[in-house]
Amino acid sequence: MAIRFAHIADVHLGAFRDATLRELNLEAFKRCLSECTAAKLDFVIIAGDLFHVALPDMRVVDEATKAMRACRDAGLRIYLVYGSHDYSPTATSVIDVLASAGVLRKIHSDDAAHPEIVVDAPTGARLAGACARARGLENGFFEKAAWSEFERDASGTKIFVFHSAIDEHKPEFLSRSEGIPLAQFPRGCTYYAGGHVHERAEIDETQRGFGRIVFPGPLFSADYRDLEAASRHDCGYYVVEIEGKQVKTEFKSIKLVGVVSLEFNAAGKSASEVGAVLLEKASAVGTEVEGKIVLAKVFGELREGKPGEIDFSAVREAFAARGAKVFYLNRGQLTAREAAVQRVEGANKREIEERAFAQASAAFETKNAFLRAEGGRVARELLRSFSKARDEEAKEKKGDYETKLVREAAKILGID
Ligand SMILES: [Mn+2]
Structure with missing residues (x-):
């Protein structure tokens, strides 16, 4: 019989200072889990970064736990590895608490000499994993990891869960950060459930003795860059069906609200001119921002004045008056002349x-x-x-x- 499961990654619950964005992120997770329950899947895999930090806002944790609990009560199992964000080298992570309460099951990988093999009893699926460590310290784990027992196990469908970029398949924006060479992954798994890379990718490495490698990208978004990407293509998760060696993947979009991305080059203008032009822009937009997340990147070197002199709160109010649900300003690359x-x-x-x-x-x-x-x-x-x-x-x-x-x-x- 076919095994059917969901593959989620990089949820980053608790991310964003903006309350609306925080709420939307939580909403995406809840919707995803209720879809998984309605589809009567066997289990759910979360490939790291369920939470944005090891000890997030307890209200967010409570809401997320209720959703996971409902999913568990409907008979779905939840398997997870830590991500680079929700792992803590010193403190007990909220994930440990949820695991102790039986809401989810961690796939342990503390001992590289004996990585745990988790058996999903109803389907017979075998899961092994590699948790992220702080700042790429999982490299040391992969170097030493003894996968031979897992590789020899032929009693069920094998799935490997991890939270790292793969050297051979790093997207451009991660080209300078460290990854794990594919050769250090266990061979012979049917499915490799990845996380950490905030960009969707499906890779077939069956030829080299591995299997289908998938990165769903973030379920919602965790920062400005993610949201900007979300203005170009949908975010979501995968539903995977495995029957023998056959793997069927289906990407499921989670569409809550649209994202509009605006850019404004402030180079050569004075601070007061920029403020005026932005206000003008806001009053010129029509229904296209209604109910949407508006991203506004303002960049360049001002001719006169400082970025702090621009009345951005007036701009924010003007977009809100036009019906924008969220106004997210990015002025990280806006500079004053004096500083150059x-x-x-x-x-x-x-x-x-x-x-x-x-x-x-x-x-x-x-x-x-x-x-x-x-x-x-x-x-x-x-x-x-x-x-x-x-x-x-x-x-x-x-x-x-x-x-x-x-x-x-x-x-x-x-x-x-
Ligand atoms: Mn992440």
Whole structure:
């Protein structure tokens, strides 16, 4: 008999500061699970990043738990691996609590020498997995993982669940981040349920001894980039049907609200001009933003004034008046002229750095005599101090690291 299951990844419940976006994300998850229940699937696989952080907003956790509980009560099993977001090296994650309560089943991979094989009793499916660790530390796990027992197991359909990019199949936007070489995956599984890569992909690696590898992409979205992608193509999850070696995949869109993406180049304009043009734009839109998520990217170097002088809240209100459900502003690449450094030349990196700082420091207006005299040196030393990363190997705590940085900065600024 065929095995039918859902493959979800990167839900990121609890992401977004905007309450409406947070709610929409939760709504997408609830809808997905009720569709799975209605379709009478055997089980649900969540390939990591169910939650945006290890200890998310408890209201979101409560709502999500109710939905998962209803799904469980209808007879569907839920299998999961940690993602890079909901894993915590030090604290107990909310996922551990849900696993202890029997709402979902974690696929353990703590011991690389003996990765767990979970048997889904009603279907006989075998699942193994690899949880994400903090910042790509799962690489170490994959290097050592002993898959031979799982590879030898021939008693049922095999599914491998993971939360990592694969080196051979990294999308362009992840080209500089670390992945796992395919050779370190267990061979001979029928289906490889992936997560972590926020872009949908279906890959067939049967020829090389693997199987169907699928990344559903985010169920909803977790940030601006995801939402921008969602304005071009749908987000959702997969329903998979396996019968013997036959694999049928079907992508299911979750469409809650439309996304409109707007871009505005502010280069060469003054802060007040930008504010006026944006307001004009907002009043010129028609019904196309009604009930939708409006993304607005404002970028470029202002001729005069600072980004903070632009009245974005008036722009937000104007879009709301036009019926936009959410107005999401991205001004990360909007800069003031004063902040820009002219082209500098030097014999080496150090010299270029020194001159760039000296120049920027000379242009910086301040009444502070110390900064006027020492600005260049202070900036250089601060940069050097701030670029020291936290010592993850020595398990340096975030709080300790922050205290150390603040103390060093105070010393450089001569205020300790
Ligand atoms: Mn993710």
